[in-house]
Amino acid sequence: MTTTAAPPIPTAPVVERPGRLIALLVGSAFVVILNETIMGVALPELMREFDVPAATAQWLTTAFLLTMAVVIPITGFLLTRFPLRRVFMAAMISFTAGTLLAALAPTFAVLVGARVVQAVGTALMMPLLITTILTIVPPERRGRMMGTISIVISVAPAVGPTISGIVLDQLDWRWMFWLVLPIAALSLALGTAWVRNVTEPQQVPVDVLSVVLSAFAFGGLIYGLSSIGEAAAGDTPLPPWLPLVVGGVALVAFVARQLSLRERALLDLRTFAVRTFTVASLLVAVSMMALFGTLILLPIYLQDVLGLSTLQTGLVLLPGGLVMGLLAPFVGRAFDRVGPRPLVVPGAAISSVALWSMSMLDTASSRGTVVAIHVVLSIGLALMFTPLLTSALGSLPAHLYSHGSATVSTLQQVAGAAGTALFVTVMTKRAVSEASAGASAVDATAEGVHAALLYGGVISAVAVVVALLVRRPAVPAGAPVEAPAAA
Numbered sequence: 001m002t003t004t005a006a007p008p009i010p011t012a013p014v015v016e017r018p019g020r021l022i023a024l025l026v027g028s029a030f031v032v033i034l035n036e037t038i039m040g041v042a043l044p045e046l047m048r049e050f051d052v053p054a055a056t057a058q059w060l061t062t063a064f065l066l067t068m069a070v071v072i073p074i075t076g077f078l079l080t081r082f083p084l085r086r087v088f089m090a091a092m093i094s095f096t097a098g099t100l101l102a103a104l105a106p107t108f109a110v111l112v113g114a115r116v117v118q119a120v121g122t123a124l125m126m127p128l129l130i131t132t133i134l135t136i137v138p139p140e141r142r143g144r145m146m147g148t149i150s151i152v153i154s155v156a157p158a159v160g161p162t163i164s165g166i167v168l169d170q171l172d173w174r175w176m177f178w179l180v181l182p183i184a185a186l187s188l189a190l191g192t193a194w195v196r197n198v199t200e201p202q203q204v205p206v207d208v209l210s211v212v213l214s215a216f217a218f219g220g221l222i223y224g225l226s227s228i229g230e231a232a233a234g235d236t237p238l239p240p241w242l243p244l245v246v247g248g249v250a251l252v253a254f255v256a257r258q259l260s261l262r263e264r265a266l267l268d269l270r271t272f273a274v275r276t277f278t279v280a281s282l283l284v285a286v287s288m289m290a291l292f293g294t295l296i297l298l299p300i301y302l303q304d305v306l307g308l309s310t311l312q313t314g315l316v317l318l319p320g321g322l323v324m325g326l327l328a329p330f331v332g333r334a335f336d337r338v339g340p341r342p343l344v345v346p347g348a349a350i351s352s353v354a355l356w357s358m359s360m361l362d363t364a365s366s367r368g369t370v371v372a373i374h375v376v377l378s379i380g381l382a383l384m385f386t387p388l389l390t391s392a393l394g395s396l397p398a399h400l401y402s403h404g405s406a407t408v409s410t411l412q413q414v415a416g417a418a419g420t421a422l423f424v425t426v427m428t429k430r431a432v433s434e435a436s437a438g439a440s441a442v443d444a445t446a447e448g449v450h451a452a453l454l455y456g457g458v459i460s461a462v463a464v465v466v467a468l469l470v471r472r473p474a475v476p477a478g479a480p481v482e483a484p485a486a487a
Contacts, residue, residue, distance in 0.1 A: 037160030067119035069218035076406035095121025103177035130405035147332020165314025210266035220247025268403035280392035289419030320378035327382040339472035340387035347383025352460035359453035395473035
């Protein structure tokens with residue numbers, strides 16, 4: 001272990017009316033991240049319109065996630081190399097262009113391409129928002145601001161299915177994009193007038209080999225994890241182990257390359273030398289597994305077991321998303337007063353109780369019961385997201401802010417895909433087994449959901465133990481960080 005002095009951090013320019021800038025970035029991030037989960041409910045209608053099978057239709061989500069997985073790891077470099085204003089403009093132009101193309105898409109292939117263009121903007125926006133807040137908000141007020149970010153990270157994906165369900169109940173699927181387009185265009189116009197550079201760009205070179213290894217590593221892992229559930233149902237063109245092996249080997253090579261490059265790394269992994277960052281990031285990953293796993297399972301349970309419509313399913317999931325959003329600012333203020341541990345430990349325990357309770361849902365459960373349990377889960381996750389994000393990123397020296405935010409965002413994507421893969425695979429295998437034994441389709445699906453959520457309960461119990469290790473950030477901005485020895 002050696003100690004590397006942090007490079008000098010130029011003084012950032014004074015930001016006039018920072019609240020306006022943060023509000024614009026939060027609103028823009030909410031709109032772009034909403035699209036991560038908005039397509040799931042629309043897949044059956046798109047399969048009929050474009051005459052494609054489920055495995056093909058799933059590429060609307062898979063292509064989006066793959067693009068995110070490839071772009072997010074290089075955002076640390078982009079935010080170091082280019083002015084914030086330029087990165088914001090690139091993100092919103094990409095997202096707006098992709099949204100327009102999706103609304104006009106004449107073929108399925110064009111629609112998939114439009115989703116890729118959208119995803120580039122989405123991938124850039126979240127690390128940009130986090131880096132900006134860490135740069136212009138003093139440490140004693142970061143909890144409150146990171147609470148606002150938690151609304152984007154947790155609520156936007158949670159309400160995506162609700163919004164798409166409401167739109168599809170009344171309008172054509174293209175309106176999911178037509179309704180978003182003017183909001184994206186407005187954000188782009190306001191950004192032109194309001195966004196100023198709050199970071200000082202540095203002339204750092206790009207390591208092309210790192211970019212290639214990153215694409216194969218995170219792209220392979222996300223694709224492999226996303227296809228596990230399809231493989232369990234016998235509906236995938238490629239065995240999941242192949243991209244997982246490619247991704248795993250590339251990840252090892254990527255990590256070794258970053259450690260050898262040190263200050264010139266594409267994604268500076270010295271962030272993991274900070275214990276607080278490592279523990280908090282691990283818990284963020286576990287929380288995202290639970291969030292995305294339940295976002296996949298609950299709609300299946302509500303529609304295939306309880307027989308609810310798309311609109312009814314969206315409305316059942318809406319209260320939990322709203323509760324999470326309403327609590328986030330209050331949790332942020334509490335973090336500024338008491339630190340992370342008094343919030344994270346109860347939050348992990350509440351989330352665990354909710355997941356164990358979900359595992360008891362069956363064919364006779366009422367939708368009111370589902371709403372209540374989902375709201376409890378949302379309360380637990382709300383108590384965790386803001387303190388964990390603030391602890392993880394606030395513990396880093398200033399020159400690692402952009403790399404830390406990129407690392408956390410990457411972990412969220414991989415963890416979300418892993419949670420989805422785990423829950424769907426367990427559910428599918430158990431449902432197939434029950435159906436083979438003579439159970440009805442409804443009973444088999446209910447048993448599959450039950451088995452999957454039992455795994456979620458076990459994971460959440462581990463999270464409760466890990467939560468006890470969370471500490472308040474102690475590293476001052478600009479302090480040196482110990483770097484692991486090069487591999």
